[in-house]
Amino acid sequence: MNTEAALGAPEAMQGELTPMLTQYRDLCARYDDSLVLFQVGDFYETFCDAAEVTARVCEITLTKREDSTGRYPMAGIPVDNAEGYIETLLDAGFRVAVADQVEEPEEATGPVERAVTRVVTPGTLTEAELLGGDENNFVAALVEGEEGYGLAMLDVSTGDFYATGTTDAATLRDEAGRFDPAEAVVGPDVSVPEAREVFGGDCMVTPYDAGAFGFDRAHERVSDYFGRPETLLASPAEIRACGALLAYAEYARGTTDEGERDRLDYLTHLTRYDPREYMLLDAVALRSLELFERRSVHGATGTALVDVLDETACALGRRRLHDWLRRPLLDTDEIRARQGAVEELVGDLSTREFLHERLHDVYDVERLIARISRGRGNARDLRSLHDTLAVVPALREALAGAESDRLRDLHERLDPLEDVRETIDEAVAEDPPIELTEGGVVREGYDERLDELRQTEREGKRWIDSLEAEERERTGVDSLKVGFNQVHGYYIEVTKANTDRVPEDYQRRQTLKNSERYYTPELKEREDEIVRAEGRADDLEYELFREVRAAVGDETERVQRVADAVAELDTLVSLATVAAEHDYCRPEVGETDSVHVERGRHPVVERTQQSFVPNDAHLPREAPVTVLTGPNMSGKSTYMRQVALVCVLAQIGSFVPAASARLPVLDRIFTRVGASDDIAGGRSTFMVEMDELAGILQHASEDSLVLLDEVGRGTSTADGFAIARAVTEHLHDETEAFTLFATHHHDLTAVADSLPRARNRHFSATREGGSVTFDHDVREGPATASYGVDVARMAGVPDSVVERARALLGPEEASNGHSASDVEPATNGHHAPDELLERLREVDIGNTTPVEALNTLAALKRRAEERE
Incomplete structure (x- = not known):
């Protein structure tokens, strides 16, 4: 929330405040966390420091007002065009309290009564102009109690209301990320910094009335809406979170007095769920898999999974x-x-x-x-x-x-x-105006009293419509006109050149530069009749409409x-x-404990590329770990994501992009894909990677899918490989999760060979002439090089740099880049055993155990056989 000081209260003014400014001061004090827009006629005004803030943020003119109090700044926005300015203030981090005139000026004996009719905040939007889309817009409440955390989420615009609880801080963050609330309120047991850790930096987090978070008040409020909370919610923390959130939603509606609060009757359902009832996709997974987030690549907005579905x-x-x-x-x-x-x-x-x-x-x-x-x-x-x-x-x-x-x-x-539809159809005109108080809303024939008043109004206007022709004939003045304005009512206008022809019963109403305006006793009588009928009809029509609206609201x-x-x-x-x-198939879900996908495709990438190479994915329970190698740009990351997306689609009940699929029910998908840092939080790319990796190793189970891409890149080669190997062994020995581990640490393929329930797979490439073509085809076994120099050349790195890189690699390393087992030569040729020799040179015999020696020998033997 924006915390600029002195958002409204005019303490700086000298002398006794006027009655209007006293109203303004009192409302600012009552809504001291908001910028108060104070209706004065056709404008919402702000005063003093709030006016300076409003003028600067909304880029409107700052004026000065002078009265008995003194001279002070004032800035206003038009009531009819307020939503756009309110959106600007929200974007700048302000809450906005809208104080409307709730009394007709002509009926007021003192200053016009005003009251805050709504508090507009990022999470409590209901106006279509401010919501800006069809997605849910949640506000959250967070509580920490002895029994753990209570989390409640409410979409005020739709009535969707969810609650959950957990004792685990990581699960709490994951659930908050799942709903991505625009705003959150906290009580005395959760600090704002703690809540920001949970909800992320884009969420407005502020403390709210501590009393609303108290158990007794929260219990009473939840009971008022949904009955006994104990039958719906699992802990006192959940009850407190839900009760406080209901209080905040009522506050945002503009209610202020506890005894006069207005229930939100459309809140008819509260859904309590256990996080363990659904596959968990944390914020990292949602972002990595691009379920909702549309990433920009080279300035072009990408496509998310939700877009293609x-x-x-x-x-x-x-x-x-x-x-x-x-x-x-x-x-x-x-x-x-x-x-x-x-x-x-x-x-x-x-x-x-x-x-x-x-x-x-x-x-x-x-x-x-x-x-x-x-x-x-x-x-x-x-x-x-x-x-x-x-x-x-x-x-x-x-x-x-x-x-x-x-x-x-x-x-x-x-x-x-049918009853609701008939009620509306009988009462409301087919094409009604937006305004409710200016007539034309209620269908003719619905109410006899209204019809009589409208008939009186129409007959009077027809009489006036014929008056112009009659008076022209009577006076002989062809330019005579009959008109109407809001100030003087109906009039007969005669140019000054013809005033000598005005009848005696004309009485002067208004003098203009070139004409005179008159009325007659009969015209005045008709006018009074029309105005009375029109006013009574408008009031009656509004009351009838409110009755119909309330009757429909009862069927919410x-x-x-x-x-x-x-x-x-x-x-x-x-x-x-x-x-x-798009040729999706129905997957078999829950009838196997292994992942089997035949000719699977990435649902997003296949829409954006002219050709897409389908690939199988087999992660059997007896060998759930796959180490994935291959050249850069060959499709390893796309492949891993497509496996995850196939599983997500299957578990929402969708068909999947594959020829066939037999899948287990996954409890969670973890991703460590791509590089990112947290500069504001003081965390390097490597530190972010290790944080995410720690979460995976702590929370993954044998029913989880883990995607790892290049773990250990942000440190030395030796450290990186050590981490990658230890992670692979832990996932294999301890976690037993389904794992796809893409890596350029080619020594990791030997580790996979040594583990009984791990396998190597690689992406192939074809060399023809001096260029490498990526086949995007997954095959058995490991790759033997990444072909980084080739990729650098393909990316446009200058030839001099490419050739220097090849020279620095040395003849053996450069030879590997041209003769690896994952490159299929266009013509038959001899594969020199340079890599095998290099691997033998790297073996530290003095520090190698007998088992490690046997594993290394087996791996070298298999690779030698592949070269035959």
Whole structure:
């Protein structure tokens, strides 16, 4: 949060404050963590230091106001265009408290009453203009108690509410990274720096009312919404986190007095989950596998996994797809239920296309009903809800003959809500205006009283429309006009050249430069009649609309159930579309304890390249560790990621890009891929790598998949190889996790040969003439060189540097670069045993155990046989 001092309270002013500034000061004191936007007519004003901040951040004019208090800075933004400026203030790190006029100026006996109607923060956005996308926008609350941590996450715009608990700080960070909240609040038992370690630097973290985190108050608040917390949540810490988060959401709505707080009635579900119920993908894995993050390469924005899977038709499906990717399943029954639905939709093109087309007509019902329930929905929101519900019968009919259990279940859950739809249709005009208080919102025929008032208004306006022609004929003045303005009402305008022809019953209303404006007693009577009817009609129409909106809001839980079903259906249709159009197969999940993928493909890379070479992946339980070698740029990193992504897709219930796949249920995927540093945190690339490696070795299990790419690069060759070897042996002997270890430490292949449950694989290349071509093809056995000099030449390094590098390698090393076992010669040739000789020279006989000597000899013998 931005902590600039003196955000609003005008203590610097001299003398007694005016009543209006007293209001402003009191609101600033009450919302002392926010910048208060104070409505004065058509503008939201800020004063004193807050005005200087607002003017600088929003790049608007800083003015001066002078009254009995003195002369002080003032800056304002228009009420009708406030959202854009509020977004700018949010981006600058401020909370914004919006203080609206809650009393009509003409009804006020003193200063117009104002109240904070909403507190806008990064995690409590509900306005479509500020949300900016379909993804969830979470605010979190974190508690630490004797029994461990309690973590709650709420999307205020949709009502999605989750809670979990853990005793492990690493798991806590992983769960926070899974939901990636925009904002977090903490109580007295968690410091802001500690919370920032959990939520990351992009999350706004601030302390909130310590009392709201107290157990008794939190327990009462959760009970008020969901019933006894003990039946939903697993610990006092979780109850405290949920209660405090509810209090914060109410605070953001603008409520201030405990006794007058306004419930968020659209919060109807609280989902408590155990982190162990889902495959865990921590922040490092999410980033490395590029599930959501679109990396930029050479200035061009890349493609994330969610992009290639997203054939959803509506916002509900897009959010659900993101949720499934954040939390892959461990329950094989649920996985197979989703797969069965996807398989049926893959095989039924006409139904799939029909559903996809109709789902395009679905609005963001979760956010619509949230706004409606909060009393912020307008007439267009109600019509959008109506139009969405009108689609449901067609969706339901399309699933009437479904065979899979999941699609049959969705057929039952798709309640058309005819009563809700009819209520809206009977009351709300088909194409209503945005404004609720200016008429045209309620359908004609809905209310007899309103119809009579509107008829009176229309008859009066028709009389006025005919008045101009009648008065022209009566006076003989062809230029005579009848008009209206907000200040003077209806008038008859006559140019000054014709004022001598004005009848006696004309009474002067206004004098202009070139004309005079008049009214007649009859015109004034009609005007009063129209104004009375129009005002009463507008007030009645607004009250009728509020009644309809409240009635629809009472059905929030039913609407949310339909939205849930539509979201799941849209996601399943999307997965089926991708599977059908890109030749994915249904994987067998949970029926094996080994990873077997035939002709697997990277789901993102295959879309961005003209040709992609499929590869098998076999990690049997009896040999779960694979050391992967091969030239630079040959595809090792892509291969490892594609294996991981196939497993992720399988466990969300999707088909996978492969000819066939038999997969275990993985509890977690770990990645140590790529180089990064943490300059702000004082950590080098090597230190970041070791931190990530430590987390893997501490938490991986035999049901985990571990991807390691070039462990030990940031130190000396000897240290790097020692670390790589020790890690390989630990994963082999202790962890027994499925492991893909890509390396340029070629000595590591000998280690793999010496381990009974490890194997070597390599990426092949073909040499023709003086160039090397990467085949992107995985083969048995180890590579014998990385061909770094060749890659340097291909990248455009000057020939003089390339040749000097070859010379520095020496004849034996350079020869290796041209005769390695992973390079297939274009013509038959002789492979000199330079590498074997070099390996023999490196053996330290005096410090080699008999077992190590036998292992080394076996490895050399096998390589010699490969050269025959």
